[in-house]
Amino acid sequence: MKAPRTNSREKILAAAADVAREAGPGNLSLDAVASRAGVSKGGLLYNFPTKAKLMQGLVEEYLREFEQALEDARSTSPSAENLLSTYIRLAARECRDMETSASWIFSALAEDPDFLTPIKLFRRQLFERLKAETPDLRALLVTYLAIEGLRSMNLFGFDPLADDERQLLVDSLLKMAEADNAVPLEKLDA
Amino acid sequence: MKAPRTNSREKILAAAADVAREAGPGNLSLDAVASRAGVSKGGLLYNFPTKAKLMQGLVEEYLREFEQALEDARSTSPSAENLLSTYIRLAARECRDMETSASWIFSALAEDPDFLTPIKLFRRQLFERLKAETPDLRALLVTYLAIEGLRSMNLFGFDPLADDERQLLVDSLLKMAEADNAVPLEKLDA
DNA sequence: TTGACAAGACCGTCCAGACGGTACAGTAAG
DNA sequence: CTTACTGTACCGTCTGGACGGTCTTGTCAA
Numbered sequence: 001m002k003a004p005r006t007n008s009r010e011k012i013l014a015a016a017a018d019v020a021r022e023a024g025p026g027n028l029s030l031d032a033v034a035s036r037a038g039v040s041k042g043g044l045l046y047n048f049p050t051k052a053k054l055m056q057g058l059v060e061e062y063l064r065e066f067e068q069a070l071e072d073a074r075s076t077s078p079s080a081e082n083l084l085s086t087y088i089r090l091a092a093r094e095c096r097d098m099e100t101s102a103s104w105i106f107s108a109l110a111e112d113p114d115f116l117t118p119i120k121l122f123r124r125q126l127f128e129r130l131k132a133e134t135p136d137l138r139a140l141l142v143t144y145l146a147i148e149g150l151r152s153m154n155l156f157g158f159d160p161l162a163d164d165e166r167q168l169l170v171d172s173l174l175k176m177a178e179a180d181n182a183v184p185l186e187k188l189d190a
Numbered sequence: 191m192k193a194p195r196t197n198s199r200e201k202i203l204a205a206a207a208d209v210a211r212e213a214g215p216g217n218l219s220l221d222a223v224a225s226r227a228g229v230s231k232g233g234l235l236y237n238f239p240t241k242a243k244l245m246q247g248l249v250e251e252y253l254r255e256f257e258q259a260l261e262d263a264r265s266t267s268p269s270a271e272n273l274l275s276t277y278i279r280l281a282a283r284e285c286r287d288m289e290t291s292a293s294w295i296f297s298a299l300a301e302d303p304d305f306l307t308p309i310k311l312f313r314r315q316l317f318e319r320l321k322a323e324t325p326d327l328r329a330l331l332v333t334y335l336a337i338e339g340l341r342s343m344n345l346f347g348f349d350p351l352a353d354d355e356r357q358l359l360v361d362s363l364l365k366m367a368e369a370d371n372a373v374p375l376e377k378l379d380a
Numbered sequence: 381t382t383g384a385c386a387a388g389a390c391c392g393t394c395c396a397g398a399c400g401g402t403a404c405a406g407t408a409a410g
Numbered sequence: 411c412t413t414a415c416t417g418t419a420c421c422g423t424c425t426g427g428a429c430g431g432t433c434t435t436g437t438c439a440a
Contacts, residue, residue: 008415026216026300029399040416041401047415051400110216110300116346124350141351141359142336142366149338156306160314161331169331176332198389219425231427233390241426382440391432399424407416 009047012037013061016054017104025106030054055108055115062102063122069094083133084140084177087126091147092170095154103155139176146173199237202227203251206244207294215296220244245298245305252292253312259284273323274330274367277316281337282360285344293345329366336363 015037020028030051034044048054073090074083094100108115127144134140146169153159161169205227210218220241224234238244263280264273284290298305317334324330336359343349351359 024300024303026302030401031399040418042404042417043415045401049401106215106296106299109296110214112216113214113347120346120348123348127350137355138358138362141355142332142362145336145339145343145359146332147335147339148342149335149340152338152342153335156310157303158310158313160317165327165331168328169335172328172332220427221425230391232392232429232431235427236388236390239427384437384439386435386437388435389433392430394429395425395427397425400422402421403419405417407414409413409415410411 008037008039008043009057012039012044012047012054013057015039016058016107017102020104020107021101025103026110028104028107028111051111052115055111058104059108059115059118062105063118066122082177084130084143085174087130088143088147088170088173088177091151092166095150096166098154101154101157103157105155134177136179139179143173143177198227198229198233199247202229202234202237202244203247206248206297207292210294210297211291215293216300218294218297218301241301242305245301248294248298249305249308252295253308256312272367274320274333275364277320278333278337278360278363278367281341282356285340286356288344291344291347293347295345324367326369329369333363333366 012033016028016033019032019036023029023032030044031041033054034041037044039047044054048057070087070090073086077086077089105116105119130140130144131137150166150169153161202223206218206223209222209226213219213222220234221231223244224231227234229237234244238247259280260277263276267276267279295306295309320330320334321327340356340359343351
C-alpha cells in the first residue's frame with residue numbers, strides 16, 4: 001500500500017508544475033499533465049481523484065519542501081545567526097536558482113483562490129515567529145518585505161536586478177538583520 | 191463617430207475587474223462580464239472584439255491610471271521631495287485603499303502570461319528612472335523591493351501587517367529614501 | 381423641413397471545441 | 411487476490427466567438 005510500483009505521485013506533481021509553466025497558468029489540463037508525466041489519464045485520476053486534489057498536493061509538497069529547507073538551513077548555519085538572517089539567505093538563494101520558480105501557484109490561484117490559504121497561514125506563522133525572535137521591529141519589517149518583493153518579482157518573472165545589485169541588496173538586508181542587537185532605532189529616531 | 195451613446199468601454203472594464211475579483215481569476219467569462227456591465231454579449235464583443243483585447247484594455251487602462259497618479263503625486267508634493275519618496279508614498283496609499291487591488295492581473299496572467307509584458311516594461315523603465323535619480327543605490331534597492339513586497343502581499347491578499355506596523359514600515363522607508371543625500375553608506379560599511 | 385441613407389452601437393442566438401470527470405475492461409507484478 | 415495502474419469510450423457543461431438582425435444618430439441632398 002505504501003509501495004507504488006514507480007513513484008507516480010512525484011512524477012505527476014513535477015509534470016503539473018512543468019505544464020503550468022509551459023502552457024500558461026490557465027491551460028493546466030489533466031490530459032496534458034497525464035501525458036507529460038508518462039501516465040494515462042486513468043492513472044492520474046487514480047492518484048489524484050480530482051483536479052482540486054492535484055492542486056492541493058502541489059501546495060502541500062511546496063510547503064513541506066520549504067519547511068524542510070528552512071530546517072536544514074537553520075541547522076547548518078552557525079548557531080549565532082538569528083532566524084531572520086537564515087530566512088533572508090534561504091530566500092535569496094531560492095530566488096537566484098529560479099528553476100524552482102513556483103509559477104504553478106498561478107494555476108492553483110486561477111482554479112480557486114482558496115488553495116492559497118494554507119500558504120497564507122504558513123506565512124503568517126513564519127512572520128509571527130520572526131517577530132517574536134527579532135527585537136528590532138523596523139529591521140524586520142523592512143527586510144521581510146524586501147525579500148517578499150524579491151520573491152514576488154521572481155515569481156512574476158520580472159527581476160530588473162543585475163547580479164551585483166541583488167548581491168548588494170542581500171548584503172544590506174543581512175546587515176540590517178544582524179544588527180538587531182545594536183538597537184539601531186536611535187540612529188533613525190534622532 | 192467618437193460619441194458612444196453611453197461610455198460602455200469603461201463600464202465593461204470595471205465590470206471585468208469586478209468579475210475577476212468575485213468569480214476568481216480563472217472564471218472570467220465574457221458572459222459574466224457582459225451581464226455585469228449591463229451590456230449584451232454582442233455589445234461586449236463590439237467594444238472588445240476578442241477576450242485578448244479585453245485583457246489588453248485592462249492592462250492599458252491600469253498603466254495609464256498609474257502613470258497619471260504618479261504624475262499627479264509628483265506635481266502635488268513639495269518640489270524638494272525626490273521621486274523615490276513620492277513613489278513610496280503613492281504605493282503605500284494605494285495598498286492601504288485596497289479597493290483598487292488589481293487582482294484581475296491574475297486573470298490576464300491565466301489567459302496568457304504575455305499580457306504582463308507591458309507592465310514589466312513599464313516597471314523596468316520606472317526602476318531605471320529611480321536608479322538615475324537616486325544617489326544611494328542601497329537605499330533604492332531596499333526600499334523599492336520592500337514596497338514591491340507590500341504590493342505583492344496586497345495583491346495576494348496576504349498582509350499580516352497591522353496598521354501601525356505598516357505605518358512604521360512606510361516611515362522607515364521614507365527615512366531611508368529621504369536620506370539619500372546624507373550618504374548613509376558609511377554607517378553600514380563601518 | 382424632410383426624407384433617404386449610411387454608420388455606429390448593440391442584442392440574441394447558435395455552435396464547435398475543450399475540459400473535467402466517469403465507467404469499465406484489461407493487465408502485470410507481488 | 412490485491413494493488414496499481416493502462417486504455418478507451420463517453421457524457422455534460424461551459425465558453426469564446428461568429429453571425430445576423432435591430433435601433434439610434436448623424437449627414438446631406440432636394
